[in-house]
Amino acid sequence: MPVASVQKILTPLNDAQRKAVMHLEGPLLMLAGPGSGKTRVITHRIAYLISQGVPARSILALTFTNKAADEMRNRLSTLVPGAPSWAGTFHRFCARLLRQHSSMVGLTENFSIYDTGDSRKVVKHAIETAKVNSQHYSADSLINQISFLKARGLTPADFEPRPGHPLDQIISRVYPEYQTQLKLANAVDFDDLLLHTVDLLRHNPELRESLDCMYQHVMVDEYQDTNHAQYQLIRLMNHNTQNLSVTGDPDQSIYGWRGADLNNILEFERDYPDAVIVRLEHNYRSTRSILSVADQLIENNLRRKPKKLLTDNQQGDAVRLVTYTSPREESDDIADNINLTVQQGGRSPSDFAIFYRANWLSRSLEHALRKLAIPYQIVNGHEFYQRREIKDVLAYLHLINNPRDNIAFERIVNVPSRKIGKVTLGRLRSYARTENICLLDAARKCGLIETISKGAATKVAKFVALFDELSVLEAEVVESIIQQVVAKTGYREWLIQDDSEEGHERAGNVDELIVSAQEFDLEHPEDGGLEAYLEQSALVSDTDAWEADANFVTLMTIHAAKGLEFPSVFIVGCEDGILPHERSQENDDEIEEERRLLFVGITRAQENLQLSRCVSRFKRGAFWPAIASRFLLELPRAEMKIVEPSSVDFVPNDDFSDQQVPFDVDPWMHEGIQINDSGPDTPEQQDELTEAGPSPAPPKPSRAASGKPDFPRLMTGTDLAKQAAGRTHTLEFQLGMRVEHDEYGQGTIAELSGTNIKRTATVDFDGIGSKRFRLAFCNLRIVSSG
C-alpha cells in the first residue's frame, strides 16, 4: 500500500487515536468516552491493518446494530476501496455460523428465529406440558428467567435450582421442556443464537480452531454491553491468537437488564494481562455546557472508572432544565421551539431529536408535531413487524421455509378461518406430542387420529393441500412468494371482507410488506431468498430503521439513541418512576444504570440540550402527580437555565412521594380539546379540533390495531414542511388522480397503499403499463385530481 494512503489513514487522528490505530497485535482495550471518535478509530484501524498486509477477510468486526456495521463498511470503503472484511451484529454472525453447522446442534439449516412473542407462546406450551403449577409466576417472568440464564451461558443441563426457591423449581421443569419444544420446531430464540454457537465451538475443537485461525483480528464494539454468552464466544475465538480489540465505555452500559455484564469491560485487563489500554477522552461532539452537565451527573455513579471529558469546543448555550405542567404543554412547547428555530432558518428538522425512556411517552409528542406539520420519524422498527397481519403473512413464509415451525403452523392453520378450532388443534397437538412429530406432519396424518372427526379431518387435509401448493414457491423471490401466499390463501379478501377501514388499513400494511420484500429482492440478488429474508426480518434492530439523511425530527428511546448524535436534543419525562423507571429502583446497580441512560441521552447532544419534566402526567386514565427525577438534583443547576412554569401552585415542591391519588381528570387538559387558548378562529385550528373525528380525506390512521383515532406519522401539509422535507407532499395523492412522471409520462393512480414514508402508489401509465412508486422518493407531479 502506498505511503500516501497510510498518511490518509493516520493524519486525521489525535495521539491517543493514533496509538490505538497503530496497535497491530495482542489485546487492546479502548476506553472511549462519548463523542471521542470511536467509530473513526475502529475503521481507521481496520484500514491500517490492511495497509500493513493483514488480509481483509481475516478481520471480523462485531457491532451492536446493523446500522453501525453499515456505517463502518461505508467509511472503510472510502479509505480502502473493496475491502471484504465482515462486519455485523453478534446475532447475525451466530445465525450465519449456525446455519453452516446446524446439524451439530440438532437443527437443520432452515431453522426459524423466534421473536419474543413466539417465545412466549412456546413457554406457555411448555408450562402446560411440564404440568407445573405456575399460578404465582407469569409466563413473562419465566421467559425473563430463562433468557437471563441463557445470557449467562447456562443450558438446562447447567442449571441447578437453588433449594428453597420455588421459582427455581419451576424453571428447572419448564426450561428443558421449552428447549425441547424449540428443537422440535427446528427453531431458536434470540438467546439461543449465542448459546448454541458457544455450545458448538465448545464441543467442536476443530471448528473452534479453524475460526480462530480464520479471524486473526476480532474487534468488538460497545463491549460494555456484551453479556456472558457473548464474552464466552469472544474468548473461544481468541484462544490461540489474541488479536482482540474491544471498544466501550462503562459509563454507557445500558443493557444490564438483558444480561450485559459490566465486568466484561471492567475486568478486561485481568482477562488479558497483556492488554494495551488506550483512553479516548477528547470529545469532539458537544459544547462545554453539555459536557459539564454530563460529567457532574455521571460522577454520582460509584461503579465506574473515573474519566474526564475534555474538549476544545466552545462553551455554548446553557443546558435548559424545564418544568412543565403537563405532557401536553411539554410536547407543544418543544414542537413550537423546533418550529420557530426552523422558521428562523437556523436549523432543519433533521437537526432535532427527542428522547424518552419508554415508547409510550412519544404519543403526545407525535400529536404536537403533527399539529405544527413538522415532519418526524419515530424510530421503532419492531412496531411494524408486531402487527397481526404482518405476523400472519410472515408465519406462512416461516412455515414454507421450515415446515416444522409449530408456532407458525398454529398461527395460520385457521387464518383465514377454515373452521379448524381449538379442539381440533389441541388433538393435533397431543398426537404430535406422543408421536414426536411436528404439527404439520400430524396434520398430514389427521385421518389416522381417532379423536379427530371426519369433518374436521377433511378441513385439516384441505389445509395441508393448500400448504403443499404454497411450499412449491420456496425458491422464488420473496415478493412473488408473498404475493401468491396472499392470493392463494384468500388472505387479502379475508382482511377486507367487511369493508372496514381497519381491514383496508391492514391490507395496506401487507402491501407495505410486499414493497419491503421487493426492495429486499433487489438489494440481494445473490444472497437473498426466503430464508435470508426471514432472518433479516427477525434480526432488525430498532435503530436500523432510522433514516439519517431524511429531513425529519427524530423521536426515539434513549436506548435506541446510543451511538448517534444530533445538534439539538430534547429529553422528556425526567420524572421519578420514568427516569429512573419505577421498575429499576430496587437496588443501586439499577439506579446507576438509569443514571448512565440519562448520561447517554445527554451526551448525544452537540450544541443544544433541554431536559424537561412535568408536574403531572396522564397515566392509567388519569392525571397523576409527578415528582422530579432525582437525577435532576444532581446536575449543576447554577450553570443551567432553569425554567419553571408560571402556575405550579398545585405542586409547591417536589415532595409528593406519599400522595398516590390521581388528580381529578381535568377536561381542560384532555387531548384534542383546547379551550384554554383562543377559540377556533382560524381554519387551521378548526382542523385541529375536528381531527379526532371522521375526516373526509386521508390522513389514514397509522395504527390500525389500536383503533383509536390516530394521525399520519408524517405531516407535510404546509409549505414549511414541504420546504423542510424537500419532497412532495405524500398525502395529497388520491385514487384516480392524473399524475405525470419524468420518464413514463402521464398516468392514473390505480392503487394507494402504505403509510407515511412508505406510502406507495401504483400508477397506470398511458400506453406503458403500471408502475409502483414510493411516493416520498419519486417525482410524481399532480396533473389533475381526476
Added chain:
DNA sequence: ATTCGCAAAGTTTTT
C-alpha cells in the same frame, strides 16, 4: 366455532 362483551391488568428498555 366464532363472536361479542366485559373485566382485569398493566404499561421499560431490545437482539
Added chain:
DNA sequence: CTTTGCGAAT
C-alpha cells in the same frame, strides 16, 4: 387509556 384474556351466547 389501552390491551389482553376469559367466558357466555349464538
